Amino acid sequence: MEIASVVFNSPLPQLNKPFDYSVPERLRSSLAFGMQVSVPFGAAKKPKIGTVVALEESSSYLGTLAEISGIVSATPVLTKQQYNLCKEVALRQMGQIGELLGTAVPKRSVRAEALYVKSGHQGSTVAFETNSSLQRTPTRRYITPGTLDSDSQNHWASLIATNARKLVETGRSVLVVLPDFRELDTFERALQSFDLMAHSVRQSSEDSLKDRWTNHLVATNQVGVIVYGTRLASFAPCNNLETIYLVDDGDESHQEQGSPYWHSREVLLQRSQLENCNIEIISHSPSSEVARLCEIGYLEHVVIKSAKPLVRITSDTERVDQETYSLISRTLSDNKPVLIQIANLGYASALACVKCKEIRRCDSCQGTLWLDPSKTARCRNCKKTFTIQCPCGGSSVKPISLGSNALAEQLARSFPNANIVHSSGLERVTSIESAGTLVIATPGAEPTAANGFALVVLADSLTMLGVPKLRGLEMACQKWSNAVAKSSKDGLVVFVGLSGTIAQQLRDLNFTAVVRDDMLERSELGLPPSTRILSLTASNQHDLSRISSSIEEQLVELSPIPTSVANTIVYGYSIASGSDVATKLRVLVNSVSKSSKHKLPGQRVLFVNMDDHKVI
DNA sequence: AGCACGCCGACT
DNA sequence: GTCGGCGTGCTC
Numbered sequence: 001m002e003i004a005s006v007v008f009n010s011p012l013p014q015l016n017k018p019f020d021y022s023v024p025e026r027l028r029s030s031l032a033f034g035m036q037v038s039v040p041f042g043a044a045k046k047p048k049i050g051t052v053v054a055l056e057e058s059s060s061y062l063g064t065l066a067e068i069s070g071i072v073s074a075t076p077v078l079t080k081q082q083y084n085l086c087k088e089v090a091l092r093q094m095g096q097i098g099e100l101l102g103t104a105v106p107k108r109s110v111r112a113e114a115l116y117v118k119s120g121h122q123g124s125t126v127a128f129e130t131n132s133s134l135q136r137t138p139t140r141r142y143i144t145p146g147t148l149d150s151d152s153q154n155h156w157a158s159l160i161a162t163n164a165r166k167l168v169e170t171g172r173s174v175l176v177v178l179p180d181f182r183e184l185d186t187f188e189r190a191l192q193s194f195d196l197m198a199h200s201v202r203q204s205s206e207d208s209l210k211d212r213w214t215n216h217l218v219a220t221n222q223v224g225v226i227v228y229g230t231r232l233a234s235f236a237p238c239n240n241l242e243t244i245y246l247v248d249d250g251d252e253s254h255q256e257q258g259s260p261y262w263h264s265r266e267v268l269l270q271r272s273q274l275e276n277c278n279i280e281i282i283s284h285s286p287s288s289e290v291a292r293l294c295e296i297g298y299l300e301h302v303v304i305k306s307a308k309p310l311v312r313i314t315s316d317t318e319r320v321d322q323e324t325y326s327l328i329s330r331t332l333s334d335n336k337p338v339l340i341q342i343a344n345l346g347y348a349s350a351l352a353c354v355k356c357k358e359i360r361r362c363d364s365c366q367g368t369l370w371l372d373p374s375k376t377a378r379c380r381n382c383k384k385t386f387t388i389q390c391p392c393g394g395s396s397v398k399p400i401s402l403g404s405n406a407l408a409e410q411l412a413r414s415f416p417n418a419n420i421v422h423s424s425g426l427e428r429v430t431s432i433e434s435a436g437t438l439v440i441a442t443p444g445a446e447p448t449a450a451n452g453f454a455l456v457v458l459a460d461s462l463t464m465l466g467v468p469k470l471r472g473l474e475m476a477c478q479k480w481s482n483a484v485a486k487s488s489k490d491g492l493v494v495f496v497g498l499s500g501t502i503a504q505q506l507r508d509l510n511f512t513a514v515v516r517d518d519m520l521e522r523s524e525l526g527l528p529p530s531t532r533i534l535s536l537t538a539s540n541q542h543d544l545s546r547i548s549s550s551i552e553e554q555l556v557e558l559s560p561i562p563t564s565v566a567n568t569i570v571y572g573y574s575i576a577s578g579s580d581v582a583t584k585l586r587v588l589v590n591s592v593s594k595s596s597k598h599k600l601p602g603q604r605v606l607f608v609n610m611d612d613h614k615v616i
Numbered sequence: 617a618g619c620a621c622g623c624c625g626a627c628t
Numbered sequence: 629g630t631c632g633g634c635g636t637g638c639t640c
Contacts, residue, residue: 006640012617019640042639043619061640594636 003059004031004068006039006050010098011259011604013590016090019050020059021068031055031068034076034083034220036108038069051078051101074117077105079220079237081275086235088270093610094582094589095260103256104235106203109213116217138272142290142299143282146306147509149485150452154306156282157190160245168199168224172242175271176228177264179251181206182430187228187247196226203229203236231256234267243278244268250287250478251444261609265289284481285511288474288519289529295516309456309484309491311507315499317366319459320411324494327455328438332418335436336454339446341483342408343460350466351377355394360386366499368466369397408440411459423447443479452488462497470527470616473518477511484509528613532575533561535612536589537568540598543605544569547592554588557581563615570615582610 005018021039023031031037033052041048049072059065078101086100146154164174178184184204191197201219203212219227220237227238231254246268248254254264265281272279281290281299293299314321319342320328331338350368351360360369362379369377369386377386377397388397412420415438423429423441431448432439439447443464458464464476484493495506505513523530538544548569551558557580558571573581585608593605 003640010617014638015617021640039640042617044639046618048639059640063640065640 002028003056003065004037004052005054005056006037006068007053007101008041008048008050008098009101011096012098013096013586013593015098016096018053020061020065022065023055024067027068027071030071030074032076033080034078035074036072036077038072040066040069051105053078053083073108073113075217075221077108077216077220079239081241081271082235082237084274085267085271088274089262089267090260091579091582092266092270093260093262094586094608095262099260100235100262103232104237106212106216107209109210112210112213113217116214136276138276139278139280140272140293140299141278141280142286142294142301143280144284144286144301144303144512145282146304147284147308147485148306148452148487148489148491149448150488151306154304155190156247157187159282159304160187160247161190161194161196163243164226165194165196167242168196168226171224171240173223173225173227173238173240174243174245175233175236175238175241175268176226176245176247177233177254177268178228178230178247179253180230183247184228184230185430191226191228199224200226200228201236203227203233205230205232231264234262234264234271241275241277243280244272246279246281248283248478248482249281249290250283250285250474259604259607259609261611263611266611283478284485285474285477286515287478287529288471288515288522291474291512291516291519292523292529294512295519301512307489308509309487309489309493311493311495311509313495313498313503313507315366315497315503317361317462317497319496320414320457321496324457324496325414327492327494328415328457331455332415332436332438334454337432337435337437337439337449338455338457339439339441339449339453339483339486340411340457340459341441341443341446341479343442343463350463351397353390353392353394354396354398356390356392358390358392360390360397362386364500366497367462370466370468370472371397411438411440421447441483443483446483446486448486449488452491453486454488454491456483456487456491456493458483458493458495460497461495465498465502470522470613474515477514480506481509481511526572527616528611530575531572532578532611533570533572533613533616534558534581534585535563535565535568535570535609535615537565537607537609539567539605541567543592543596543598547588547606550588550592551585555581555584557584561616565615568615570612578610 002023004021004023006021007018008015035052036049037052038047039050082104086097086104090097090100145156145159152158160176167174178187191200201215203215223240227236246264249265256262294301328338353360362384367379369379371377377388389395418438421429421432421437421439423445425445428445429447458480487493502514544567557573557577561570561572563570589606596605
């Protein structure tokens with residue numbers, strides 16, 4: 001092979017393609033796909049590190065080729081599957097391959113690499129051309145695991161570990177992507193009890209660079225491994241990949257915040273297509289995207305039959321009604337643990353009339369109202385529409401926050417004799433020891449009790465429904481279902497302040513039905529997930545209007561959506577037109593950026609988020 | 617990102 | 629005349 005194609009880790013659109021170099025005689029026998037090389041680049045011929053993504057006999061480049069100066073990494077650090085995935089994700093998200101290579105390949109640690117090579121571990125290195133696993137029809141499933149964490153047989157971590165053990169024994173690999181360190185801990189405990197730690201490789205952004213590099217080398221060179229970690233593990237090397245597991249895809253930590261704004265779920269769905277492997281998405285309550293994929297038959301929904309707690313629903317608009325209060329007292333005096341979930345600070349909001357200052361409520365179900373994208377006031381709960389006009393005569397509404405910090409203190413005062421523990425995102429308690437404890441926690445910060453909580457009170461149910469965001473309802477379901485999972489087998493769960501259809505569906509803990517209905521409703525309104533929504537943010541108004549007018553002329557696939565976010569324009573587009581839109585938009589964005597009069601050194605002019613769920 | 621090429625104003 | 633301003637475009 002005389003020619004090597006090299007890509008660089010750069011976010012620059014001009015460098016978003018491979019550059020060909022000739023391979024000097026002395027390197028020909030040792031150079032391989034995925035190795036990092038040093039090459040002369042630019043007018044100054046400055047040495048630059050790049051990754052080999054093709055080895056060929058000839059080049060289509062018309063100029064004279066420069067020579068590769070040397071090999072940086074003796075072993076390949078990027079697999080073909082990883083490269084293909086980066087290419088596809090870059091295409092879909094309208095980003096650069098170089099941006100994603102940094103996620104797929106951690107920063108090199110020379111010391112860690114030296115130790116790895118010395119250990120002789122790389123002896124097991126095998127070249128993996130493609131996924132060896134023959135012709136097979138992959139399965140794609142959405143799994144609702146056991147409702148309760150204390151039901152260890154049907155716990156998601158056990159389900160994954162059980163399956164992983166079978167596969168690892170036959171040289172197949174599995175990839176497990178988890179939301180954050182809590183699930184990572186839980187999964188590692190399962191790996192330990194299944195005696196699988198020796199076959200497992202971890203990839204988490206919280207690990208040290210040294211550990212990440214060692215683990216990356218191991219994963220690159222092994223077969224029959226369990227690669228697990230947080231969202232960036234979606235891009236991790238995993239040879240002979242048989243099954244991808246994605247846990248709780250509705251959790252916000254699966255969303256990458258920086259450009260090109262990829263999401264674990266979308267990346268892994270693409271990966272399962274590219275590598276023709278199984279994918280299993282596991283959660284107590286589905287995301288709307290998963291609900292859609294089940295609806296169109298792409299995912300098969302599997303419910304693991306399991307123990308469920310009893311459910312009580314109050315339609316009381318008070319946060320803790322009298323009966324719930326007595327339940328809490330009684331449970332505590334029986335020396336059993338109680339969990340109260342309250343909404344995050346400033347998390348919830350509703351509409352209040354400007355004139356009479358009253359919170360507007362639905363006249364049939366008492367739910368709070370929100371302004372949907374068409375600026376119509378609707379009930380969060382039953383979706384009934386209302387006029388802006390208040391019965392008192394007031395003609396305008398304003399959003400207000402139903403802050404809940406006061407509730408924690410109020411509750412604490414109500415149970416002066418109880419052993420009270422607070423847990424929130426800031427000060428998180430991971431587990432409680434003594435039985436008769438009252439835990440007040442915000443969503444996602446619920447600790448674990450030894451055998452589960454005897455009573456779980458979802459105190460701000462109505463408030464959480466009132467979140468004026470597109471994903472408010474599915475987020476509430478995700479957070480409720482995860483709190484419900486903390487209950488004990490013979491526990492009781494209380495939803496405070498729910499009524500109507502949602503109350504009926506939640507009586508059976510049927511979160512899937514709630515999210516599915518919400519998803520279908522959104523489809524009718526032309527909102528995600530059945531329609532995709534992209535946002536385009538510019539550093540200045542001038543370039544924003546230039547890009548919006550060229551879109552108007554040349555991109556009929558995009559339909560504008562009004563937004564109040566500064567310097568941002570928003571468009572809806574069909575899922576089918578996605579790749580077309582991304583390709584055409586890239587051309588427009590590049591040309592506008594290039595000729596921008598407002599360029600600041602080192603700063604980008606335009607940011608494109610191909611799936612922005614926060615703008616509406 | 618760097619760096620060169622290139623085409624207009626102030627200077628010995 | 630020419631030194632240098634940084635707008636524009638390329639780097640295998």
